[in-house]
Amino acid sequence: MTGVVLCIDDDQDNIFLLQRVLKRKHPDIELHTAMTGGHGVTTAIDNQPALILLDNRLPDSSGEQVLRQLAANPATAAIPVIILSGDSDPAIIDRLLAAGAANFLVKPFDIHRFLAIVDPYLG
Amino acid sequence: MRLQRWWLDQSVRAKGTIVLAVPLIALIGITSASLVLQHTEEQERQVSLTASALSDSAQQVLADAVSAETGLWGYAATANPLFLQPYNLAVLRIAVDRAALRSAAVAEGDSGAERVAEATAVQEMTELADLRTAINAGASATVLTPALESGKVTMNALQSQMAALSQGPAAIVAAHRIGVTQLESTIDTVSIVGLALGVLAGLIGIALFTSGISGRVAAAAANADRLGAGQPLEPVPGAADELGRLAGSLVSAERLLISRTTELTTARDTALTATQAKDAFLSSTSHELRTPLNAVLGFAQLLQLSELSEEDRDAVERILAAGQHLLALINELIDIARIESGKFSLSVEPVAVQPVVQETCQLMAPLAADRSITISQHCPWPGLAVDGDRLRLRQILVNLVSNAIKYNRVGGTVTLTCQVASTGQVSLAVADTGPGIPAADLERIFDPFERLGASQTAIEGTGIGLPLARAFAEAMSGDLTAASTAGEGSVFTVTLPRAPDMAEPSGLDMARVPQQIVPDDPSGTAIRVLYIEDNPANIEVVVRFVKTKPGIRLQYAISGPAGLELATQEIPDLILLDLHLPGLHGDEVLRRLRSKPETAGIPVAILSAEASPAIIRYMRANGVIAYLTKPLDLAELGRLLDFFTARHDHEPYPGSLTVPAP
Numbered sequence: 054m055t056g057v058v059l060c061i062d063d064d065q066d067n068i069f070l071l072q073r074v075l076k077r078k079h080p081d082i083e084l085h086t087a088m089t090g091g092h093g094v095t096t097a098i099d100n101q102p103a104l105i106l107l108d109n110r111l112p113d114s115s116g117e118q119v120l121r122q123l124a125a126n127p128a129t130a131a132i133p134v135i136i137l138s139g140d141s142d143p144a145i146i147d148r149l150l151a152a153g154a155a156n157f158l159v160k161p162f163d164i165h166r167f168l169a170i171v172d173p174y175l176g
Numbered sequence: 177m178r179l180q181r182w183w184l185d186q187s188v189r190a191k192g193t194i195v196l197a198v199p200l201i202a203l204i205g206i207t208s209a210s211l212v213l214q215h216t217e218e219q220e221r222q223v224s225l226t227a228s229a230l231s232d233s234a235q236q237v238l239a240d241a242v243s244a245e246t247g248l249w250g251y252a253a254t255a256n257p258l259f260l261q262p263y264n265l266a267v268l269r270i271a272v273d274r275a276a277l278r279s280a281a282v283a284e285g286d287s288g289a290e291r292v293a294e295a296t297a298v299q300e301m302t303e304l305a306d307l308r309t310a311i312n313a314g315a316s317a318t319v320l321t322p323a324l325e326s327g328k329v330t331m332n333a334l335q336s337q338m339a340a341l342s343q344g345p346a347a348i349v350a351a352h353r354i355g356v357t358q359l360e361s362t363i364d365t366v367s368i369v370g371l372a373l374g375v376l377a378g379l380i381g382i383a384l385f386t387s388g389i390s391g392r393v394a395a396a397a398a399n400a401d402r403l404g405a406g407q408p409l410e411p412v413p414g415a416a417d418e419l420g421r422l423a424g425s426l427v428s429a430e431r432l433l434i435s436r437t438t439e440l441t442t443a444r445d446t447a448l449t450a451t452q453a454k455d456a457f458l459s460s461t462s463h464e465l466r467t468p469l470n471a472v473l474g475f476a477q478l479l480q481l482s483e484l485s486e487e488d489r490d491a492v493e494r495i496l497a498a499g500q501h502l503l504a505l506i507n508e509l510i511d512i513a514r515i516e517s518g519k520f521s522l523s524v525e526p527v528a529v530q531p532v533v534q535e536t537c538q539l540m541a542p543l544a545a546d547r548s549i550t551i552s553q554h555c556p557w558p559g560l561a562v563d564g565d566r567l568r569l570r571q572i573l574v575n576l577v578s579n580a581i582k583y584n585r586v587g588g589t590v591t592l593t594c595q596v597a598s599t600g601q602v603s604l605a606v607a608d609t610g611p612g613i614p615a616a617d618l619e620r621i622f623d624p625f626e627r628l629g630a631s632q633t634a635i636e637g638t639g640i641g642l643p644l645a646r647a648f649a650e651a652m653s654g655d656l657t658a659a660s661t662a663g664e665g666s667v668f669t670v671t672l673p674r675a676p677d678m679a680e681p682s683g684l685d686m687a688r689v690p691q692q693i694v695p696d697d698p699s700g701t702a703i704r705v706l707y708i709e710d711n712p713a714n715i716e717v718v719v720r721f722v723k724t725k726p727g728i729r730l731q732y733a734i735s736g737p738a739g740l741e742l743a744t745q746e747i748p749d750l751i752l753l754d755l756h757l758p759g760l761h762g763d764e765v766l767r768r769l770r771s772k773p774e775t776a777g778i779p780v781a782i783l784s785a786e787a788s789p790a791i792i793r794y795m796r797a798n799g800v801i802a803y804l805t806k807p808l809d810l811a812e813l814g815r816l817l818d819f820f821t822a823r824h825d826h827e828p829y830p831g832s833l834t835v836p837a838p
Contacts (some may be wrong), residue, residue, distance in 0.1 A: 092459070102665040139462060139464070140463055142458070143793055144521065160470040162470065165479045173819075
């Protein structure tokens with residue numbers, strides 16, 4: 054499938070890594086990036102990605118805030134969001150899942166595990 | 177106002193005394209006044225009696241003399257001796273009456289007049305006696321007449337003397353009668369006034385008691401209730417007595433309560449701010465360390481997948497190993513920080529010990545094999561259970577066994593023993609046959625980064641494993657201790673609270689389990705689902721259910737290794753994985769699937785009776801796409817299978833993860 058994946062992350066290295074990993078398995082995937090929560094939400098509305106990969110710590114907001122904004126907007130509410138968390142605190146992870154995250158991965162993650170998690174959303 | 181102030185300041189005892197004393201004093205006063213008056217009246221009466229006794233006896237003596245004279249005159253006139261009878265009686269009586277007169281006069285203190293009157297009476301009687309003698313002798317009238325006249329004169333004198341004698345006492349009696357009457361009326365007045373005063377004093381006492389004590393007791397009790405309920409107190413006028421002090425104490429208690437509450441609130445806020453700051457710091461640290469490490473490990477893994485020279489491959493593997501070491505260190509450090517900040521949440525529940533021991537031994541088998549070390553376990557108690565966090569218990573045991581392997585001699589043994597200690601707790605001991613630890617160092621090894629010189633050797637380790645294991649054990653209300661004999665080895669013992677024995681897992685009826693794959697797939701387009709499950713009943717349920725769904729080719733394996741082999745032979749589209757598998761735990765099956773590039777991408781859904789949030793969270797973190805709890809919700813399983821049969825329609829997987837109700 055030629056899908057659009059949106060990566061909301063302020064870490065350039067991480068964006069680059071995700072791009073490389075995704076392209077390896079899904080060469081047709083179009084990866085959009087946003088480095089702030091606000092930009093991420095508008096990009097999600099405009100581009101309607103099949104999947105959003107969301108860092109839980111962004112310069113302008115937390116992943117949870119972005120998640121809630123996406124869930125509250127009918128234009129983006131149905132898009133699955135996978136959290137890429139830099140925090141392994143179970144309480145935070147539980148909160149993000151309760152807020153509607155489809156799944157999460159704690160950084161640093163195994164790239165095979167990453168692919169196993171995102172694959173079902175990319176067909 | 178001043179009086180009221182004075183009254184309020186008196187002690188309750190003084191108030192009680194006063195309240196009782198006021199009517200009492202009134203009553204005593206009245207009674208004594210009455211008694212004094214009665215005594216006075218009695219004296220008055222006595223005086224009257226004495227006075228009238230003198231008057232009466234004087235009259236009596238006079239009457240005797242008159243009676244004697246009259247009798248004698250009759251005799252003189254008639255010479256009839258019958259007339260002498262009153263005379264004779266009077267002569268007899270007058271002696272007695274004279275004695276009475278004399279004693280009355282002595283009592284009255286009027287003896288002079290009495291003696292004169294008595295002498296006259298004696299003279300009169302003597303004259304009468306002489307006359308009688310003359311009459312008896314037959315004297316003529318001429319002889320008798322002068323004697324009679326003389327007697328008359330004496331009688332007259334006697335009469336006037338007796339009258340004089342009676343007059344004084346009569347006046348006294350009359351005077352005293354008036355006094356007595358006055359006294360009697362005074363006594364009546366005093367009695368009535370006294371009664372009225374007594375009643376009034378009683379009423380005043382009750383009023384004083386009500387205003388001074390009971391009303392204030394009620395006010396104090398109401399304030400105590402308000403204090404208990406945390407409401408503001410009603411103001412109460414201050415006083416120096418016990419009740420005043422009680423009211424004052426209540427006000428102080430209220431003030432103290434308010435100040436303590438304020439202090440506690442401040443302390444709580446401060447602690448909360450500190451905790452929040454610490455949490456934020458931990459969270460930031462975790463994020464800031466993990467983010468760059470993600471790039472390091474991620475790109476290293478990517479490099480590993482590309483064509484590399486032997487040298488470069490070695491370099492990449494070193495980068496990966498160092499990165500993994502760093503990651504383990506970060507994880508353990510953050511765990512320790514979380515335990516110390518009390519933020520670490522353990523999922524404590526009854527955990528069967530034997531399966532955890534078996535898993536640990538299996539996980540450690542490859543490492544042990546590398547060093548030709550034998551692992552043996554003595555846990556002959558299938559139902560034995562502890563209260564603990566299953567994952568953390570395994571982490572402790574893995575840490576202890578891996579240490580026992582790493583610090584052992586080549587070809588040595590590691591023994592894992594379960595026991596019920598005398599304290600009723602369960603102890604799990606890991607013994608090695610290494611060089612042992614000097615007694616002086618036995619506690620030091622539980623300090624972070626204290627590796628007893630191992631950092632200079634090739635032995636791998638973060639240096640936090642043991643402190644963390646001990647922290648976990650303590651967080652589970654247990655303990656971790658070490659003992660060692662130089663040259664013979666060391667024993668690390670983790671002790672945990674015992675839980676009621678758990679039912680032994682039912683034995684497998686392997687004969688009933690069909691050994692290979694299932695349904696017809698005439699078109700060859702069916703998706704392939706692998707179910708790794710050891711319970712025949714569960715397999716049967718899923719097999720029957722899948723038969724109702726076209727387009728699914730179901731395979732199953734009754735053990736982890738068999739499942740892994742099937743997964744490698746032909747990559748399935750989906751793996752349904754049970755966690756409690758004999759031999760290899762489902763978690764380890766998943767890890768091994770992920771560790772091989774060809775199976776790492778297989779979507780895995782967990783089907784498990786284990787519904788603890790910690791396990792579910794842990795499995796999610798390991799990237800499972802769904803977690804279905806047993807008893808299976810077949811509708812949920814249906815949705816999962818439907819998604820995979822329809823995946824050619826390019827719909828994204830909804831990503832639902834079953835969360836069991838708490």
